[in-house]
Amino acid sequence: MFFVVTGNGRNGTVVVTCDSAAAALEKAHQLDTEGIIDLLITDADGLQHAPAEFDRLYVAQTS
Secondary structure, eight states: OOEEEEEEETTEEEEEEESSHHHHHHHHHHHHHTTOEEEEEEOTTSOEEOHHHHIIIIIHHHO
């Protein structure tokens, strides 16, 4: 399963793929600290989630 993290930066759209939910959430937090805005994480079903919602749905359940 893979996840796609997207956001908007000064130089345009940022797109990063991750192979786990935890990696996607970590990347979203990293991008947030770098000033990337409008962050969304897309799951394998094509549903988009804000990082906090994604954490609650995917990461917090597996911890």
